[in-house]
Amino acid sequence: MFGFFKRGSKEPGRLRIEPLGVDIEVLASQSVLQAALEAGVDFPHSCKVGTCMACRSRLLSGKVKAIRDFSYVLSAEELKAGYILACQAKVAPGEEITLEVDIDSRRPHFHQMTCQGRITAQIPLTHDIVELRLQIDQPLEYAAGQYAAVRPAHIERAREYSFAAAPTPGGDRALGFFVRLTPGGQFTTWLFAESRVGQMLEVTGPGGDFWLRPAPAPLLLVAGGSGLAPVLALLEEAARAGVARDAVFLFGARTQGDLYKLDAIEAIGSRWAAPFQFLPVLSHEPPDSGWTGARGLVTEFLTASHVAQLASRHGYLCGPPPMIDAALAVLAAAGVADRDVHYDKFLDASNLSR
Ligand code: FES
Structure with a gap:
């Protein structure tokens, strides 16, 4: 070959x-x-x-x-x-x-385009994640779960971030992304140094193959860090569409201070058209903090005792590569078919990609 x-x-x-x-x-x-x-x-x-x-x-x-x-x-x-x-x-x-x-006929098709966007807000979500809001000069169509590449003019290499909100049919001019500070990352070092509201960014998108496949199977969603963005967009769109699939959502973070958008998750859960279970899992929460929720690695909770009907669920995973790799191994061992697990690995600056 x-x-x-x-x-x-x-x-x-x-x-x-x-x-x-x-x-x-x-x-x-x-x-x-x-x-x-x-x-x-x-x-x-x-x-x-x-x-x-x-x-x-x-x-x-x-x-x-x-x-x-x-x-x-x-x-x-x-x-x-x-x-x-x-x-x-x-x-x-x-x-x-x-x-x-192999073109999945159900796959959403949107024309990829490049446009200019102005930063309208930079809202701290945790100590190292901000919500970056942009207003772009023409409507951009995308599917929940996809991403766009963004870069200011003085930086050569664009960085890719998942859209953090469900899209509006016909396209959106207001876009939102969750951006995590990555040590050594040129773009995030620039972004986090001071307020960049008013600055222009080039935006190219959409891209990516992470989107909710229509099926009756119950859902399992796992997010870590800024990997919450595509999962939140996907859940928001599904809730809006009245998708009635039992859903279990595990969100892995280090400490309580690293949990964010809990109100948005709660709002989705309250209008979800089927059972919706949200389980935040903290890996580095101090023992004496008073946190009474789950502790450990999020992947340690991918068991039949924590997730009912585990083997029959369709998985959607987003976060750092070690989390995804561990989750894939656990789900395969639990009997979840490869074709039913979709994921988006968020790499850091050392990987020079997402
Ligand atoms: S796009 Fe080629 S392996 Fe992911």
């Missing part, structure tokens, strides 16, 4: 995407996913760093070169069947490939 670039060829690679019937060029500097997104193709993706498998697609013809070996992520059967990760694949100059993309 893997090939090497033909030295000396100046021709870009060519990519045909089925079943969309789209033909695009792929430059030597681009991944297959990058080329597709920059050509305006709504290619399924989320993490862009080879961990979420949202960009998994099947190579029907031609050869690709792996940027990072995806045999660690894809199974032997998938590799044998020709599956690759588009975010981790390049096309050699002059090479022609055909990829088959």
Whole structure:
């Protein structure tokens, strides 16, 4: 399956995407996913760093070169069947490939666009998370759970943040994100240094493959840190739509001071059209603080005794990679099928991504 670039060829690679019937060029500097997104193709993706498998697609013809070996992520059967990760694949100059993309027909499709936004508010939520509110110059449509990339003009690399509110049909001009201060992160260091209200940001979105799949199964939602944003958006939209699925929502934080938006969660729970259970779990709360709620790692509470019908739930997980990886292992052991678990890993600045 893997090939090497033909030295000396100046021709870009060519990519045909089925079943969309789209033909695009792929430059030597681009991944297959990058080329597709920059050509305006709504290619399924989320993490862009080879961990979420949202960009998994099947190579029907031609050869690709792996940027990072995806045999660690894809199974032997998938590799044998020709599956690759588009975010981790390049096309050699002059090479022609055909990829088959698994498009979920229920997946929301919104045109990705770039616009300018002014910061209208920067509201502290915890000691290291702020709610960043923007007013953009044209309505942006997105699905609850998706994200946008934002950057001020003086910073080259955009950072991606999930929309923290349910979208309005037809698009929104007012956007909100939960932004966590990441040590060494250029954007958050700038943002947290002083009030940036009135400053302009470039906004590109929407992106990501985290959205609520319609199904009758009960829900399990797990969020950690600023991973609350997409889960809150997803719950708010579902509550608004009258989704009547039993829901259990576990929110992991370090201390009581790291819990936020509890009033919004309570408001969603009170109008949820089915049983709704919210369980905040604190990992570093001082023993003498008077906290009588759950203590430990949020993943320690993914057990049948804490979550009824655990094996039959559809999981939606958002937060730091160790939390997601631990939750995936626990859910797999509990019998939850892989296809029923969706997640969005929030990486910190050291990972140079989300
Ligand atoms: S693995 Fe490619 S977008 Fe996540």
